[in-house]
Amino acid sequence: MKNYFVLAFFLxxxxxxxxxxxxxxxxxxxxYTGRNVLQAGLEFRLGDSSYKSVTIGPSLLYTRIHQTxxxxxEANVYYANNGQLYGASINPYAIEPRxxxxxxxxxxxxxxxxxxxxxxxxxxxxxxxxxxxxxxxHSKFYNKMKVM
Numbered sequence: 051m052k053n054y055f056v057l058a059f060f061l062x063x064x065x066x067x068x069x070x071x072x073x074x075x076x077x078x079x080x081x082y083t084g085r086n087v088l089q090a091g092l093e094f095r096l097g098d099s100s101y102k103s104v105t106i107g108p109s110l111l112y113t114r115i116h117q118t119x120x121x122x123x124e125a126n127v128y129y130a131n132n133g134q135l136y137g138a139s140i141n142p143y144a145i146e147p148r149x150x151x152x153x154x155x156x157x158x159x160x161x162x163x164x165x166x167x168x169x170x171x172x173x174x175x176x177x178x179x180x181x182x183x184x185x186x187x188h189s190k191f192y193n194k195m196k197v198m
Contacts, residue, residue, distance in 0.1 A: 075155075075191045077109065081179035083146065083164045085172065088112045089124070093183055095155070095191050101132045105155075111141060115172055128158070135160060144173035155191060156183055 073096075079089040091109025104127065111122040128137035128148075135150040135158055145167055150160030158181040164173040185191040 072190050075183040075185035075189065077107065077181050077183050079109075079158075079179055079181035081177060083144065083173040083177040083179075084175045085113055085115075087173075089179075089181070091124070093191070098190075102130070103155075104129050105137075109139075113172075128152075130155065138162075141173070143168045143170065146173070146177060148177075148179075157181070158183070 073094060075093045075095075077089065077091050077093050081087045081089060089109050089111050091107050093105050093107040095103050095105050097103040106127045107125075109124045109126060111120075111124050113120050113122070122141050122143070124139050124141040126137060126139035128135055130152045133151055133153070135148070135152045137148045137150075137160070139146045139148065143166060144164040146162045146164045148160040148162035150158060152158055158179075160181070161176070161178045164175060164177050166172075166174045183191065
């Protein structure tokens with residue numbers, strides 16, 4: 051019985067992964083959150099509307115703190131509405147609400163404020179960032195440009 055469950059789970063994962071991968075992109079970003087931060091991760095777009103959608107994803111942040119390299123996990127969520135971008139992220143040191151613009155879901159330009167949640171206040175204050183989302187051309191992750 052256990053083997054049948056594992057087989058059914060494996061087959062359902064394979065069939066659903068095509069739909070999941072079709073709306074997934076890799077993100078590369080630079081942010082300033084009181085210090086320089088490089089970011090890499092995945093973004094998954096929810097919704098079928100090309101101009102109103104929610105994007106969620108995990109990321110890994112890289113920064114130097116006290117002359118040591120730090121890799122920190124982060125989760126983020128964005129709501130895009132006709133190029134306007136609203137979102138938030140959380141990592142072990144801060145919660146950061148953000149606003150910005152989205153250019154065809156390819157480039158996110160954002161600014162926000164990092165609220166420290168840890169006794170070490172490594173991330174705090176006004177922030178800004180630029181994020182590039184990379185997906186295949188046929189992907190449903192990007193907005194399609196309408197030509198009149």
